[in-house]
Amino acid sequence: GAGVSQSPSNKVTEKGKDVELRCDPISGHTALYWYRQRLGQGLEFLIYFQGNSAPDKSGLPSDRFSAERTGESVSTLTIQRTQQEDSAVYLCASSLFGSSYNEQFFGPGTRLTVL
Amino acid sequence: AQSVAQPEDQVNVAEGNPLTVKCTYSVSGNPYLFWYVQYPNRGLQFLLKYITGDNLVKGSYGFEAEFNKSQTSFHLKKPSALVSDSALYFCAVRAMDTGRRALTFGSGTRLQVQP
Numbered sequence A: 001g002a003g004v005s006q007s008p009s010n011k012v013t014e015k016g017k018d019v020e021l022r023c024d025p026i027s028g029h030t031a032l033y034w035y036r037q038r039l040g041q042g043l044e045f046l047i048y049f050q051g052n053s054a055p056d057k058s059g060l061p062s063d064r065f066s067a068e069r070t071g072e073s074v075s076t077l078t079i080q081r082t083q084q085e086d087s088a089v090y091l092c093a094s095s096l097f098g099s100s101y102n103e104q105f106f107g108p109g110t111r112l113t114v115l
Numbered sequence B: 001a002q003s004v005a006q007p008e009d010q011v012n013v014a015e016g017n018p019l020t021v022k023c024t025y026s027v028s029g030n031p032y033l034f035w036y037v038q039y040p041n042r043g044l045q046f047l048l049k050y051i052t053g054d055n056l057v058k059g060s061y062g063f064e065a066e067f068n069k070s071q072t073s074f075h076l077k078k079p080s081a082l083v084s085d086s087a088l089y090f091c092a093v094r095a096m097d098t099g100r101r102a103l104t105f106g107s108g109t110r111l112q113v114q115p
Helices: none
Strands: A005-007 A010-013 A019-024 A031-037 A043-050 A065-069 A075-079 A088-095 A110-114 B003-005 B010-014 B019-021 B024-026 B031-038 B044-050 B056-058 B064-068 B073-078 B087-095 B109-114
Touching: A005 A088, A010 A019, A019 A088, A019 A110, A031 A075, A043 A065, A043 A075, A075 A088, B003 B087, B010 B019, B019 B109, B024 B073, B031 B064, B031 B073, B044 B056, B044 B064, B073 B087
Parallel strands: A010 A110, B010 B109
Antiparallel strands: A005 A019, A019 A075, A031 A043, A031 A088, A065 A075, A088 A110, B003 B024, B019 B073, B031 B044, B031 B087, B056 B064, B064 B073, B087 B109
């Protein structure tokens, strides 16, 4: 496809379960970002990947959150032992390079609900 | 640290009237500034960006924004609003030379254009 895709679009889970969210960036984009958007709030940075460089994990809220990226393609965001405060829309974005001025292209998001 | 303030949670304007959505920022050094729009049940879409040069930036769908360094502002404007412009608008910033690659977003402003 032409855009960033994310799966699943919706995920409902029980407190304490692990979840895995997937992002397929635009082909050829070397930079990939994960954000979290809580209801009625702005986007909160989670993690950034650029090529083979070490990821910028400075936005991850706790050690229950982790993410991986295979080369310059798919990324997965894993949340272990989910809590109700993890409920949010998780957005993935990619950009052509990691340069500051390149605009980011966003996927539709995964809406996570933790019961 | 970098931050963005969008002082208005909601802006209401009549169709055909000019609109302004306000944004101020704080960043070390020179900024890169962005506006994104989020339509219901859709991902964020890039509208425009300021990198350098002309302070008035033109973007998609007839939107423009003016960079004002002395006031640290980057207000979004459109001369004549359309009902279809109704959406959630986010301003974002990152420092040109330092800091994390990911964007820092404002909390968003909901634009409601009345017919």
